[in-house]
Amino acid sequence: MEVQAAVAKINKYATSSSGDTVEVVERPHGGVSVVLADGQSSGKGAKSVSTMVVRKVITLLAEGVRDGAAARTASDSLFTERGGKVSATLNILSVDYQTRTLVATRNNPAPAIIALRDQIKWLNETSFPIGLYRDTRPVINEVSLETGLIAIAFSDGIMHAGERYGQSLDIVGCLQELFEEEEPSPQLIADTLLEHALRLDQHRPVDDISVIVLSVRKHTGDEVRRMSVRIPLEPNY
Amino acid sequence: MEVQAAVAKINKYATSSSGDTVEVVERPHGGVSVVLADGQSSGKGAKSVSTMVVRKVITLLAEGVRDGAAARTASDSLFTERGGKVSATLNILSVDYQTRTLVATRNNPAPAIIALRDQIKWLNETSFPIGLYRDTRPVINEVSLETGLIAIAFSDGIMHAGERYGQSLDIVGCLQELFEEEEPSPQLIADTLLEHALRLDQHRPVDDISVIVLSVRKHTGDEVRRMSVRIPLEPNY
Numbered sequence: 001m002e003v004q005a006a007v008a009k010i011n012k013y014a015t016s017s018s019g020d021t022v023e024v025v026e027r028p029h030g031g032v033s034v035v036l037a038d039g040q041s042s043g044k045g046a047k048s049v050s051t052m053v054v055r056k057v058i059t060l061l062a063e064g065v066r067d068g069a070a071a072r073t074a075s076d077s078l079f080t081e082r083g084g085k086v087s088a089t090l091n092i093l094s095v096d097y098q099t100r101t102l103v104a105t106r107n108n109p110a111p112a113i114i115a116l117r118d119q120i121k122w123l124n125e126t127s128f129p130i131g132l133y134r135d136t137r138p139v140i141n142e143v144s145l146e147t148g149l150i151a152i153a154f155s156d157g158i159m160h161a162g163e164r165y166g167q168s169l170d171i172v173g174c175l176q177e178l179f180e181e182e183e184p185s186p187q188l189i190a191d192t193l194l195e196h197a198l199r200l201d202q203h204r205p206v207d208d209i210s211v212i213v214l215s216v217r218k219h220t221g222d223e224v225r226r227m228s229v230r231i232p233l234e235p236n237y
Numbered sequence: 238m239e240v241q242a243a244v245a246k247i248n249k250y251a252t253s254s255s256g257d258t259v260e261v262v263e264r265p266h267g268g269v270s271v272v273l274a275d276g277q278s279s280g281k282g283a284k285s286v287s288t289m290v291v292r293k294v295i296t297l298l299a300e301g302v303r304d305g306a307a308a309r310t311a312s313d314s315l316f317t318e319r320g321g322k323v324s325a326t327l328n329i330l331s332v333d334y335q336t337r338t339l340v341a342t343r344n345n346p347a348p349a350i351i352a353l354r355d356q357i358k359w360l361n362e363t364s365f366p367i368g369l370y371r372d373t374r375p376v377i378n379e380v381s382l383e384t385g386l387i388a389i390a391f392s393d394g395i396m397h398a399g400e401r402y403g404q405s406l407d408i409v410g411c412l413q414e415l416f417e418e419e420e421p422s423p424q425l426i427a428d429t430l431l432e433h434a435l436r437l438d439q440h441r442p443v444d445d446i447s448v449i450v451l452s453v454r455k456h457t458g459d460e461v462r463r464m465s466v467r468i469p470l471e472p473n474y
Contacts, residue, residue: 227244
C-alpha cells in the first residue's frame with residue numbers, strides 16, 4: 001500500500017492573501033495528515049486565524065495527539081484567544097498506520113467525502129466551525145485502511161462556486177466521471193474539482209477555494225517518499 | 238515567476254523510521270521554506286531529534302522569524318534540552334517574497350548547491366551541526382530572485398553513498414547532465430540525485446537519504462497552488 005495526498009488551492013479573485021491554510025505533516029507513529037482551515041472572512045485577518053489553527057493542529061499531531069483531541073484543542077485555543085468572536089472551519093484527513101485507519105475529522109458545515117473506489121459517501125452530519133463556543137467537538141469518521149479508499153475535503157469556496165450565476169458544482173457527478181478512469185491520482189481529483197469550481201465562478205473566484213485529497217493505493221514503484229509543491233508568485237511581481 | 242519545491246527521501250536499508258525529517262511551510266509574508274534536519278545516528282532516537290528541530294524551525298518561520306534566527310534558536314533549544322550531547326544537521330531553503338531573495342541556511346558539514354541555470358556553485362564554507370555548542374551560527378547564502386535559480390540541499394546519506402564500495406556520487410556531473418535538458422523539474426532533480434545515490438549503495442542505503450530542491454521558474458499555466466505527497470507504507474504492512 002501507499003498513501004498519496006494532494007492539495008489544490010486558489011485565492012479569492014484579486015486578493016493576494018488566502019484565508020485558507022493547508023499543511024501536511026507526517027505522523028510520528030507512521031502515516032500522514034492533511035490539515036485545512038478556513039478563517040472567517042477573507043484577506044489578512046482570515047489568514048492569520050487559519051494559520052494559527054493549522055499550526056496548532058499540526059504541532060499537536062506531530063506530538064502524537066489524536067486528531068479529534070487536536071481539533072478540540074484548536075477550537076478552545078481560538079475561542080480563548082478571540083473571545084468567541086472569530087470562527088474558522090477545520091478539516092483533518094489522516095492515514096494513521098497505528099490504528100490502520102483513515103480518519104476524516106470535520107469542524108465544517110460543508111460536507112466532506114469518503115469514497116471506496118467508485119462508491120461515494122457524503123460525510124454530512126451536522127458540524128460546526130471552531131472558535132465560537134467552548135468545547136466544540138468535531139464530527140469524526142474512521143474507516144479501515146484498504147486500497148481504493150479516497151477522502152476529500154474542501155473549503156466552502158467549493159460550495160459557493162457559481163452562486164453568483166445561480167449555479168452550483170455537481171461534485172458527485174464530477175467525481176463519478178473521474179472514477180470512470182483507472183485510479184485517478186489525488187492531484188487529478190483535486191485539480192478537477194477546483195477547475196470545475198473556477199469555471200462556475202468564470203475564473204474570478206468569489207472566495208478562497210481549497211481542495212484536499214488523500215488516497216490509499218496499491219504500492220507501485222520504489223520506496224522513495226516524494227513531495228512536490230508549486231506556488232505561483234503574484235502576477236504583479 | 239513561480240516557485241517549485243521537491244523532496245525525495247528514503248530510509249536507511251531495513252529501518253522503518255528515518256532519522257531525517259523534512260517539512261515545507263508557506264511563509265507568512267509570502268514565499269515558501271523547505272526544512273531538512275538529520276538527527277545524529279539513526280532510528281527512533283534520531284527521528285525524535287530531527288522532528289523536534291524541524292518543528293521548532295517551522296513554527297518560528299510561520300511566525301515570521303527570519304531563517305538565521307530560527308536556526309540559531311533551534312540549536313540553542315537542542316543544546317539546552319540534550320546538554321550538548323546530541324547533534325543534528327539542519328538545512329533551510331527559502332524563497333522569501335518580502336526580501337525578494339532565495340536564502341540557503343546551512344548547519345551541516347555537507348555542502349549544498351545554488352545553481353543559476355547551468356552555473357553550479359557549491360556552498361561549502363565550514364559549517365557545524367546544531368546542538369553541540371551554545372550559539373552555533375548557520376552559514377547563510379542569499380541571492381536575488383530570478384528565473385532559473387535552483388537551490389539543492391541533502392542529508393549526508395548522499396555524501397556517504399557508495400563508500401562501502403569505494404565509490405562516491407559525482408553530484409556535479411549528475412546535475413550537468415540534468416541541466417542539458419530544458420528546465421528539469423525540481424522533482425526530477427531530487428529523484429535523479431537520490432536514484433544515483435541508491436545505485437551506488439546497491440539499493441541498500443547505508444544511511445537515510447533526503448534531497449530537497451527549490452527552484453524559481455517562469456510562471457506558466459494557472460494561478461493554482463499545488464502540493465502532492467506520496468508515502469509508501471512499510472513492505473510488511
